[in-house]
Amino acid sequence: MNTASILPFIEPLKSASNLVIVTHKNPDGDAIGSSLGILLLLEKYGVKAHVVVEDELPYFLHFLPRSQDVIIYNSDPRRVQELISSASFIICTDFSQLNRCGKLEPFVRQSSAPRILFDHHPEPDLASFQAVYHDVTASSTSELIAIFASSFFTDVPITTDWATCIYTGMVTDTGCFRFSLRPQTFQIAANLLQSNIPVQQIITQIFDSYSFQRIQLTGFVLQNKLRYLPEYRTAYFSLSETEMMPFNPRRGDTEGLVNHTLSIEGVVLGVFFNQKPDDTIRISFRSKGAFACNDIASKFFNGGGHRNASGGQYAGTIEEAIEYFLKVLPQYKDQLISLSL
Numbered sequence: 001m002n003t004a005s006i007l008p009f010i011e012p013l014k015s016a017s018n019l020v021i022v023t024h025k026n027p028d029g030d031a032i033g034s035s036l037g038i039l040l041l042l043e044k045y046g047v048k049a050h051v052v053v054e055d056e057l058p059y060f061l062h063f064l065p066r067s068q069d070v071i072i073y074n075s076d077p078r079r080v081q082e083l084i085s086s087a088s089f090i091i092c093t094d095f096s097q098l099n100r101c102g103k104l105e106p107f108v109r110q111s112s113a114p115r116i117l118f119d120h121h122p123e124p125d126l127a128s129f130q131a132v133y134h135d136v137t138a139s140s141t142s143e144l145i146a147i148f149a150s151s152f153f154t155d156v157p158i159t160t161d162w163a164t165c166i167y168t169g170m171v172t173d174t175g176c177f178r179f180s181l182r183p184q185t186f187q188i189a190a191n192l193l194q195s196n197i198p199v200q201q202i203i204t205q206i207f208d209s210y211s212f213q214r215i216q217l218t219g220f221v222l223q224n225k226l227r228y229l230p231e232y233r234t235a236y237f238s239l240s241e242t243e244m245m246p247f248n249p250r251r252g253d254t255e256g257l258v259n260h261t262l263s264i265e266g267v268v269l270g271v272f273f274n275q276k277p278d279d280t281i282r283i284s285f286r287s288k289g290a291f292a293c294n295d296i297a298s299k300f301f302n303g304g305g306h307r308n309a310s311g312g313q314y315a316g317t318i319e320e321a322i323e324y325f326l327k328v329l330p331q332y333k334d335q336l337i338s339l340s341l
């Protein structure tokens, strides 16, 4: 793990004022969990800090302590802009490229405050940060925050709220401790459990809080939209705005849908093409084992991410996006077919 660059910032962080924590747009449990984790940690030292993000939190993260204090750019752009421009430090969490913070990117770039990155995505843009606390083998950014806290911030007690945020991030990014695991992940999780966190509530909120319509949407996808290509060990589906409308989707309702593709025996690659309200096509990739779906995302769909979970985009129609994907797929046939699971 690369930690050396952060050492000169440890003490200044503890006495910082007007610190801003920025995470990626369309935030998930790790983005918010790790951001609130840093917030709660630094507040112990009297640091005045704010978490800012482009768009609103999905409903299932509203249970997180202090989530109501996250400031949403789309609701209050001027406030977020002011906070960033007057920040003495900018902490970035859970993304490796600054464009992942969306509309906040220009303000973050304009600021003269030192930028510190906490992240576990491959290939961080080192040139955009003064310090980087990064480990691609960590299950989540939240796991990294836990290590960071236990390395440098041991003079303050662990609180239940803090542990709840960190555990939520870890549970999210590991799919409830199914992947991206290493021994340390469980050691940290075990420590968090000792802090009296509401484990059952966290699991219920993250994994078992779907609306009835979301379950019906899942049924529609599996019955009518899922395509299976056994010769490529690939399954994919698409959803247009029009198709989703009858299910009255809430923000976050398509989250995790793509994982159903991998439930099919032998499937190595799963893809979800999703038309967004702004007409762009967002594409989610999931893969099993050594097959690196982020290679497809970064080479062909202007995206990236983790080896087994990544995303990209396509400018055009859903049909064109699928056609393009199907044209690219044969390049990966040998890899997909030869992979042992």
Ligand SMILES: [Mn+2]
Residues within 6 Å of the ligand: 030, 031, 094, 120, 140, 141, 173
């Ligand atoms: Mn993450």
